[in-house]
Amino acid sequence: MKTPQKKRYEMRLSGSGGQGLITAAVIFAEAVGVYDGKYVCQTQSYGPEARGGKSKAEVVISDHPIDYPKARRLDLLLAMNQAACDAYYRDLNPDGLLVVDSSLVEQYPTNRVIAIPFTRIAREQLGKEMVANMVALGAVGLLSGQVISNSLEKALLARVPPGTEELNKAALHLGMDEAAKINLDALPRTILHDEEV
């Protein structure tokens, strides 16, 4: 699998309020910042629309100190529901990765999409829908090429509630396994000109 090498990498995890996306973003940032030693900013922004139940959390990674911590052009967008996919898809770079929870997103705005049923995997394989965020985190971690898998696991174990370590770790690894099956080279090269690919 390709590992993108860029100065600045911007990611947004989005969905609804109860899906644990902020937790996933905090774990991702701690893995990259504390264990991998890169510069990373992790941000949630709320405005008047926050009451609608939407949730988003951003991670910006760099080899250099980060002055502006908000994401502007996304290298990766995780959309855990249709509303988030529709609202944020336009913020992707043309060669950015759109990763959707195919259990909950039905209409894809492009065929340059990585569709994995995170919620269904969590429910059917672990019996706990609530760890869909950790399945997604594992997949996004691998697909981004921005974090060492072992760091992600360490950061996860340090943050999840005591007693849930094994469940969350299993969820993370299921997500990594799913992502490892994806051939990024087989994706259309850009979200802009699907028809040409």
Added chain:
Amino acid sequence: MKTPQKKRYEMRLSGSGGQGLITAAVIFAEAVGVYDGKYVCQTQSYGPEARGGKSKAEVVISDHPIDYPKARRLDLLLAMNQAACDAYYRDLNPDGLLVVDSSLVEQYPTNRVIAIPFTRIAREQLGKEMVANMVALGAVGLLSGQVISNSLEKALLARVPPGTEELNKAALHLGMDEAAKINLDALPRTILHDEEV
């Protein structure tokens, strides 16, 4: 107690890695953003120094959309250990509030300081040192004048692990009670000229 009315309010919660300061900041931001409907950005930044075990989380609140989400001149600094107090004190506004955990911070850089033994309160009154962050959150919430107490409680209940709601709520209220005893008007007016006050 005075309620500051400013366009932009900047806060940093700081201490060591295991003290739960990111969780406290996330709850604060959700209270302000989701329940009070203001603009708020919540950020953690990591650099090479992150391995040292220090932790900081920032909250920036505004009546208007926030373009730059990092804190520059703090209106409130919570320091949950000496290293954080020493490292970040200089980022305070002259009339900003320094709030320290007096169980763990022994040397104050100014007499314009609000010293509350958050960790001791959590240990002695609740038997759980780990909820010192929620005692601090309650105090900081009240002292900042930036959030409705009821919103803070709602945001806390929505985020803490199931089964720990009552413990965390009790911690939050102990912190609010401690802060309610503080007379902000009795503080020296500025951190710059202690001797003149």
